[in-house]
Amino acid sequence: MSPNHIRAAGVAAALLLLAAPYALNSFSITLMNYIGVYALVAIGLALLTGVSGIVSFGQAAFVGIAAYATAWATAVNDYSPWIGLLLAIALTCSIAAFLGLVTLKLQGHFLSLSTLAWGLAIAFLFGNIDGLGHFNGIANIPPIAIGPFELLSGTQIYYLIWVIVIAALVLAYNLLDSRVGRAMRTLRGGNLLVESLGVDAFRIKLAVFVIAALLAAISGWLYAHLGRFVSPTPFEAKMGIEYLMMAMIGGSGSPIGAVVGAALITLLKDYVQDILPLIAGGASGQLEIVAFSFLFILFLQNARNGIVPYVTRFLPKSAEAPPAPATPLPRRQQPAPGTPLLEVQDAEKRFQGLIAVNKVNFEIRAGEIVGLIGPNGAGKSTMFNLITGALRATSGQIRFAGLDVTRSAQREASRAGIARTFQHVKLRPRMSVLDNVALGAYQRTGASFLSSALRLDRAEEASARYEAWQQLERVGLADKAFEQAGNLALGQQRVLEIARALASDPVLLVLDEPAAGLRRQEKIALAELLRSLRAQHLTILLVEHDMELVMNLVDRIVVMDFGTKICEGLPADVRNDPRVQEAYLGGVS
Numbered sequence: 001m002s003p004n005h006i007r008a009a010g011v012a013a014a015l016l017l018l019a020a021p022y023a024l025n026s027f028s029i030t031l032m033n034y035i036g037v038y039a040l041v042a043i044g045l046a047l048l049t050g051v052s053g054i055v056s057f058g059q060a061a062f063v064g065i066a067a068y069a070t071a072w073a074t075a076v077n078d079y080s081p082w083i084g085l086l087l088a089i090a091l092t093c094s095i096a097a098f099l100g101l102v103t104l105k106l107q108g109h110f111l112s113l114s115t116l117a118w119g120l121a122i123a124f125l126f127g128n129i130d131g132l133g134h135f136n137g138i139a140n141i142p143p144i145a146i147g148p149f150e151l152l153s154g155t156q157i158y159y160l161i162w163v164i165v166i167a168a169l170v171l172a173y174n175l176l177d178s179r180v181g182r183a184m185r186t187l188r189g190g191n192l193l194v195e196s197l198g199v200d201a202f203r204i205k206l207a208v209f210v211i212a213a214l215l216a217a218i219s220g221w222l223y224a225h226l227g228r229f230v231s232p233t234p235f236e237a238k239m240g241i242e243y244l245m246m247a248m249i250g251g252s253g254s255p256i257g258a259v260v261g262a263a264l265i266t267l268l269k270d271y272v273q274d275i276l277p278l279i280a281g282g283a284s285g286q287l288e289i290v291a292f293s294f295l296f297i298l299f300l301q302n303a304r305n306g307i308v309p310y311v312t313r314f315l316p317k318s319a320e321a322p323p324a325p326a327t328p329l330p331r332r333q334q335p336a337p338g339t340p341l342l343e344v345q346d347a348e349k350r351f352q353g354l355i356a357v358n359k360v361n362f363e364i365r366a367g368e369i370v371g372l373i374g375p376n377g378a379g380k381s382t383m384f385n386l387i388t389g390a391l392r393a394t395s396g397q398i399r400f401a402g403l404d405v406t407r408s409a410q411r412e413a414s415r416a417g418i419a420r421t422f423q424h425v426k427l428r429p430r431m432s433v434l435d436n437v438a439l440g441a442y443q444r445t446g447a448s449f450l451s452s453a454l455r456l457d458r459a460e461e462a463s464a465r466y467e468a469w470q471q472l473e474r475v476g477l478a479d480k481a482f483e484q485a486g487n488l489a490l491g492q493q494r495v496l497e498i499a500r501a502l503a504s505d506p507v508l509l510v511l512d513e514p515a516a517g518l519r520r521q522e523k524i525a526l527a528e529l530l531r532s533l534r535a536q537h538l539t540i541l542l543v544e545h546d547m548e549l550v551m552n553l554v555d556r557i558v559v560m561d562f563g564t565k566i567c568e569g570l571p572a573d574v575r576n577d578p579r580v581q582e583a584y585l586g587g588v589s
């Protein structure tokens with residue numbers, strides 16, 4: 001669909017929502033209100049779980065904190081619901097920030113389990129705190145008032161709820177279409193990739209976690225003033241699982257999908273609640289969970305990516321135009337060719353008893369291509385990781401452009417101008433080639449979450465996309481710019497990684513076995529590309545097994561064996577060195 005079609009569909013949906021109260025009875029309006037309230041939580045989960053890969057079962061607890069906060073402020077202490085909103089947001093987001101700081105360092109299942117744990121714990125507290133009415137909850141919550149107008153009826157609050165939902169959708173889509181949105185989508189690729197791009201993964205995770213909690217808080221506030229009563233049950237872990245189902249069924253990672261999921265689950269629940277008592281009599285409560293579990297399994301088997309992505313696959317795709325020329329992003333001062341750039345001095349890395357890198361010394365000068373070679377287990381990857389900051393040296397020093405980067409983290413090395421590629425290609429397969437390359441420009445741009453959500457980042461974003469386009473032209477991949485990166489052949493994916501690295505405006509390009517798995521023609525094209533980059537004064541360090549490629553390409557070679565540097569020199573000298581021939585057992589011919 002073209003942007004015009006999307007805009008037209010959005011306007012049609014907004015008009016339908018506007019007209020709906022005139023066509024629906026009061027019961028249906030109530031259902032629509034709850035769909036909107038749940039959709040807010042699900043939009044947060046689409047960003048948190050679908051996009052960023054952080055599975056949270058605990059969102060219902062955040063909704064509960066906000067609902068109880070506003071109930072306590074308004075029904076117990078007679079404050080205005082707007083004070084209740086401020087309290088709800090402040091309390092929920094502070095608790096989320098604290099929980100995020102404590103738990104977001106956990107990986108995978110441990111993180112999800114921790115959300116379940118605190119979700120259960122917080123829900124338990126609601127029923128056991130004196131001032132919150134125990135299991136009876138808090139009643140007599142006043143309606144929201146806008147000036148003198150009290151939103152008493154379902155129809156009146158309907159408009160407030162859906163205006164908020166639409167605003168949340170617009171802000172969520174703005175966020176996804178920005179530098180932080182690309183960083184969020186990259187979190188699923190693992191910390192190694194994210195940090196190598198200069199992104200502070202933990203900060204991004206924490207921000208998304210708090211944003212999802214903020215949406216849950218607004219939902220909780222609306223929930224309390226919609227039902228005018230709160231009790232612990234709607235905020236228990238079971239509801240946390242339902243929110244997750246809403247976000248996943250509609251389309252994991254799609255904010256619109258989250259609204260569709262919220263509508264489907266709410267309508268389905270209503271329907272199931274109507275028919276189950278006819279089938280099961282008194283046991284219908286438990287049967288509801290069974291019916292839902294069954295439906296969820298069916299869904300996981302058949303439409304795992306969710307309904308909205310499933311449907312949009314069949315919609316016509318609009319032709320994308322190359323990004324228009326924009327103000328160039330700032331460039332670094334490149335060192336003069338021939339000046340010392342990387343100095344590795346007595347670098348040592350021990351893994352318990354094993355010395356993987358043993359007092360290695362070498363230097364790379366600006367503008368040269370250096371090959372780091374050696375038999376399996378020689379310590380090349382470890383050396384590579386020390387240079388790029390993925391590992392810290394046990395002793396010794398690594399200096400880059402005059403700076404001591406021995407103890408630098410990956411993202412600091414990246415910011416200093418060291419860009420890397422991966423032996424096993426790491427890219428975001430479902431993102432476009434252009435977006436993957438634009439990721440490389442992350443550290444050259446600075447738009448925050450807020451300015452991205454408010455679309456104040458457009459000029460900078462245009463520059464980043466144009467930079468990505470130029471790098472794709474430079475490496476000869478511009479004709480693939482709008483394809484999904486996962487559809488490219490391996491050789492093209494490796495070139496894409498190089499374009500991504502180039503988008504960071506690096507001083508040193510460090511390539512980890514770039515020829516691994518490539519066909520002969522692809523290797524020739526790769527060597528051609530690297531030569532052209534050297535001609536543009538880029539400095540390159542290449543860790544590679546393919547001797548033919550290395551010998552014909554690089555200016556100098558460093559050879560490692562058993563963690564030590566055994567020889568260094570011009571390709572022809574290294575080829576004839578007896579120590580190298582012995583290390584390779586005749587492998588270099």
Ligand SMILES: Nc1ncnc2c1ncn2[C@@H]1O[C@H](COP(=O)(O)OP(=O)(O)OP(=O)(O)O)[C@@H](O)[C@H]1O
Pocket residue numbers: 351354355356374375376377378379380381382383
């Ligand atoms: N994280 C680690 N923990 C323990 N030992 C490790 C670790 N990483 C590497 N090693 C060991 O350090 C030595 C050097 O490994 P490294 O991967 O750096 O060699 P390499 O030259 O890159 O080998 P290859 O060409 O097979 O990738 C090996 O003996 C390896 O088993």
